[in-house]
Amino acid sequence: MKVAERVRETPPSGIREFFELAEAADDVISLGVGEPDFSAPWAAREAAIDALERGRTSYTANRGRADLRRGITDHVARYDLDYDPEKEVLVTTGASEAVDLAMRALVDPGDTVAVPQPSYISYGPTAGFAGAEVLPVPTRAEDGFKLTERALREAGAADADALIYCYPNNPTGAVMDHADLRPVAAFAREHDLTVFADEIYAALTYGSEHDSIATLPGMAERTVVIGGFSKAYAMTGLRLGYALAPPEAVEAMTRIHQYTMLSAPTTAQFAGLEALRSCEGAVSEMHAAYDRRRRYTLSRFREMGLDCFEAEGAFYAFPECPGDDEAFAEALLAEEGVAVVPGSAFGEGGAGHLRVSYATGMDDLREATARIERFLD
Ligand code: PMP
Helix, strand or coil: CCCCHHHHCCCCCHHHHHHHHHHHCCCCEECCCCCCCCCCCHHHHHHHHHHHHCCCCCCCCCCCCHHHHHHHHHHHHHHCCCCCCCCCEEEECHHHHHHHHHHHHHCCCCCEEEEEECCCCCHHHHHHHCCCEEEEEECCHHHCCCCCHHHHHHHCHHHCCEEEEECCCCCCCCCCCHHHHHHHHHHHHHCCCEEEEECCCCCCECCCCCCCHHHCCCCHHHEEEEEECCCCCCCHHHCCEEEECCHHHHHHHHHHHHHHCCCCCHHHHHHHHHHHHHCHHHHHHHHHHHHHHHHHHHHHHHHCCCCECCCCECCEECEECCCCHHHHHHHHHHHHCEECEEHHHHCCCCCCEEEEECCCCHHHHHHHHHHHHHHHC
8 A cells, every 4th residue: 555655764663663672682681662561540540440340432522621731821820831721731632632733733844843853753744744844953961951042043953943842851961950951942022932841750850840841931922831641650551641731722723633632532531630639648768769779870971981871851771882872772682682772873963872770670770780881882
């Protein structure tokens, strides 16, 4: 059967490709996947079970249940984000759908979307599916992988129409605070860029609280904040996320969502509401575990002599590796059975690094780092 050109032109995900290799091998420790090793907190799972028992198996409103939308706006108030649950929230099937909708509803074919790299792998392809051109904006290890005004300017982002980024960052673990975001916001205002701020890792910062670009002057009206339940609440398989944006943007995204998705999974919406209501304790425990593993992984890489940037968010370490990162990752998998993702899978600026997820148990992390050390020797 004929496959559409825009799909043929989109390469398969470098991460997936790697996982297929890893799955085929025996005794592999995977530090590859970007998902929590925990299950969703019990209270959230119980709310899902209860919803099923009560037969709550219908669609919800296109925008998501009203109580969940209110729960989300109350939740993000902790980051000083102020949104109207009636008009400025859309509940989506994972943050992934929110990214896709933002691209398709707010970017025209032929527009340019600036994508700081290394970054999460879905931004380029979703921009492409929307018919837009991607402008890579390399970020640098010397800048702690933060997005700078200089990087935007040098890449030619002044002529772009939109900018999408994630901080806390996948794959580097970099975070950006208000001081870092201010020049980016000024650039976006000056050059009239729409900003898609993927803040799915907002709850996973290890120094200071998360800062959102949408709280800076003149930014809420040009920003879509994307969030979700997959990471902080360990709910990847439940597929629940959201977009926060001005009413006209939410209206536009809902226009697509109502035809293509109808509503986000109902069972997940019940779980998500309960997660927001009662699972702070469970989130803190997972957060503390990630922080311990973060410090352990960083110190182990430094002991091995690998240059490793101190990640302050998400659950990834991003050490430099000797030689070609793809060859390194392949050999590490073949010889020692440790799966990590080559940094170049995340675009320009990622080469020469490895993304190592520490969302995995301490025992595996100890064994995997011992194997990496042996491999380096
Ligand atoms: N954004 C980022 C930065 C991510 O790392 C991920 C998951 N790996 C997603 C979005 C997708 O999240 P979801 O499961 O909510 O679709």
